[in-house]
Amino acid sequence: MIGKFNLFASGKRSSVGKKVVLGSVIPILIVSVWQYLSSNGIVDAILFPAPSTILNSFYEMIVSGELIDHLKISVVRAMLGFLLGGSLGLLAGLVVGMFVRAEELLDPTMQMLRTIPLLALTPLFILWFGLGETSKVLLIAFGAFFPLYVNAFLGVRNVDAKLFDVAKVLEFNRFRQITRLVLPAAMPNVLLGLRLSLSVSWLLLVVAELMGASRGVGFLIQDARTFVRTDVVFIGIFLFAAAGKLTDSLVRMLEHWLLKWQDSYKG
Incomplete structure (x- = not known):
C-alpha cells in the first residue's frame, strides 16, 4: 500500500513538473531572443531595454523599498474593490436566480448597467468621489460586480429542478x-465568475491608478513613462501580470479542491 502511494505521489510530482517545464518554454524563448536583440543593438535599448537591465532595476527598487510600497497600495485597492463588488455581485446573482420577482425587478437594470463602458464612467467617478481612494475602490468594485452577478445567476438557473423537489x-x-x-x-x-471578477479588478486597478494617483504600480508606470524609464514601465507591467496570474492560480487551486467530485474531460 505504501509503495503504491509513493508511486502515485511521485507520478503526480512528475506530472506537475512536466507542466511547469512545458509552460516555461515560450517565456524563456521570448526572454532569450529579447536579451540577444537588445544586447546587440538590433532593437532600441531605450524602447526595449534588455531583460538583464530590467532585472537590475527591479532589484534596486526592491532593495530601496520603493517597489514594495507601491505594490502594497495597489494590492489593497484591488482587493477592497474586488471584495466589495464581488460579494455584492454574488449576493445579487443568488437572489435574482432564486426569485422570479427579483429577476423581473432587478435584472433589466443590471443588464443595462453591465453594457456601459467602464472607461466612460471614470470621469463621473472622479467628479462624484474625487481623486482619493474612494473613487478608485468603487470603480474596481463596479467592474468586479458583474462577472460574479451573471455567473451566480446562471449557476442557480442551471441547478436541476429535481433537486428543489428533493429539498421540499x-x-x-x-x-x-x-x-x-x-x-x-x-x-x-x-x-468562473470569481476568476473573471479578479481579472477585471486588476484591469480596472490600472485604469484607476492612471487616472490620478500619487502611489501604486499604475502611478509608477505613469511616472516612469514621463521620464522615459522604459525598464520601470516593464517592471510595472510584469507586476500586474504576476499578481493576476497568482490570484488566478489560487482560484484554480480552490476550483480543483471544491470540484474534485466532477468527472470532466482533461484534454
Whole structure:
C-alpha cells in the first residue's frame, strides 16, 4: 500500500513538473531572443531595454523599498474593490436566480448597467468621489460586480429542478436550500465568475491608478513613462501580470479542491 502511494505521489510530482517545464518554454524563448536583440543593438535599448537591465532595476527598487510600497497600495485597492463588488455581485446573482420577482425587478437594470463602458464612467467617478481612494475602490468594485452577478445567476438557473423537489420533501427552508443545494450545484459558475471578477479588478486597478494617483504600480508606470524609464514601465507591467496570474492560480487551486467530485474531460 505504501509503495503504491509513493508511486502515485511521485507520478503526480512528475506530472506537475512536466507542466511547469512545458509552460516555461515560450517565456524563456521570448526572454532569450529579447536579451540577444537588445544586447546587440538590433532593437532600441531605450524602447526595449534588455531583460538583464530590467532585472537590475527591479532589484534596486526592491532593495530601496520603493517597489514594495507601491505594490502594497495597489494590492489593497484591488482587493477592497474586488471584495466589495464581488460579494455584492454574488449576493445579487443568488437572489435574482432564486426569485422570479427579483429577476423581473432587478435584472433589466443590471443588464443595462453591465453594457456601459467602464472607461466612460471614470470621469463621473472622479467628479462624484474625487481623486482619493474612494473613487478608485468603487470603480474596481463596479467592474468586479458583474462577472460574479451573471455567473451566480446562471449557476442557480442551471441547478436541476429535481433537486428543489428533493429539498421540499426534506423540508429545507430557503437558507438551507441556498447553503446545501444551490451553492454546491452552482459552484462551477460561481468560481468562473470569481476568476473573471479578479481579472477585471486588476484591469480596472490600472485604469484607476492612471487616472490620478500619487502611489501604486499604475502611478509608477505613469511616472516612469514621463521620464522615459522604459525598464520601470516593464517592471510595472510584469507586476500586474504576476499578481493576476497568482490570484488566478489560487482560484484554480480552490476550483480543483471544491470540484474534485466532477468527472470532466482533461484534454
